[in-house]
Amino acid sequence: MADQSLSATLPPLAAAGPVFGLPPLPYGAGDLKPVLSAETLQIHHGKHHARYVETLNHLLSDRPDAPRTLEAVVRAAQADGERGLFNNAAQAWNHAFFWESMRSKTSRPGGLLAGAIASAFGDVDALGRRFIAEGTGHFGSGWVWLVARGDALDVISTHDAGSPIVEEGVTPLLSCDIWEHAYYIDHRQDRAGWLTIWWSMLANWHFADRQYGAALGHGEPWRYPAPRAA
Structure with missing residues (x-):
């Protein structure tokens, strides 16, 4: 699957369906250095992840009966074969989970x-x-x-x-x-x-x-x- 275009402009959102937000990073943009630079996090979170969320909301904008959790949206899109909706919903979810999977100082499982x-x-x-x-x-x-x-x-x-x-x-x-x-x-x-x-x-x-x-x-x-x- 080709990566999302970050330059195309979506039309203004007039939502009848749920509107998901972009979760903030659970740390500062510079907190994961030297593994990940602030530039990487700012682009990855602020551009790539944000674009998936924006596109997801446009795809749901005329669906007042859409599920009210992103997990349910992902599963329903997969079950119904709605590839575009699945790709954007799942990527929005996967990225948010990925941010949670990192911290600035690792430990050991307990x-x-x-x-x-x-x-x-x-x-x-x-x-x-x-x-x-x-x-x-x-x-x-x-x-x-x-x-x-x-x-x-x-x-x-x-x-x-x-x-x-x-x-x-x-x-x-x-x-x-x-x-x-x-x-x-x-x-x-x-x-x-x-x-x-x-x-x-x-x-x-x-x-x-x-x-x-x-x-x-x-x-x-x-x-x-x-x-x-x-």
């Missing part, structure tokens, strides 16, 4: 998640090698994910706008963007280098711990912010 990693992969370093290999070996644009199916962990990749939230019983824990615009300014075409430094310096294990708890039924998983009424 509690129940640490035990699940040991059972599934041996240790977190082995999981890291699997995650990096999955993303490096993925052909074309997409995303690499750590997911839970109940208490069982897996590493998967999805093409283009693909998202694990369309799968019943799957809870994403972490995601890394492997579209080239996510890392090209800072890492050029070195996807393996990008994934390696992302894993070692940015992975948000506090967020992953909470997501894994939700997969086990302890609380709710992260959700995209609710839309404002039309």
Whole structure:
């Protein structure tokens, strides 16, 4: 799937359907240096992500009966074969989840998640090698994910706008963007280098711990912010 054009202008929005917002970054634009520069985050969040949200809202603008959560919009678009709506809705969701998957100072997984990693992969370093290999070996644009199916962990990749939230019983824990615009300014075409430094310096294990708890039924998983009424 070709990346969104950032130069075309959409007509003014006259919404009858839900209007989703662009969630702010959960950190400052300069807080992820040296892995990601402020320039990368400003372009990626303020241009690419914003464009998906803007296009999504235009696609929903004449749909007063559209679902009122982005998760439901993504799943309905996938089920109905509405490719344009799915691509923009899923990319809006995937990007917001990606921002949450990073923090300026990484840690280590704890509690129940640490035990699940040991059972599934041996240790977190082995999981890291699997995650990096999955993303490096993925052909074309997409995303690499750590997911839970109940208490069982897996590493998967999805093409283009693909998202694990369309799968019943799957809870994403972490995601890394492997579209080239996510890392090209800072890492050029070195996807393996990008994934390696992302894993070692940015992975948000506090967020992953909470997501894994939700997969086990302890609380709710992260959700995209609710839309404002039309």
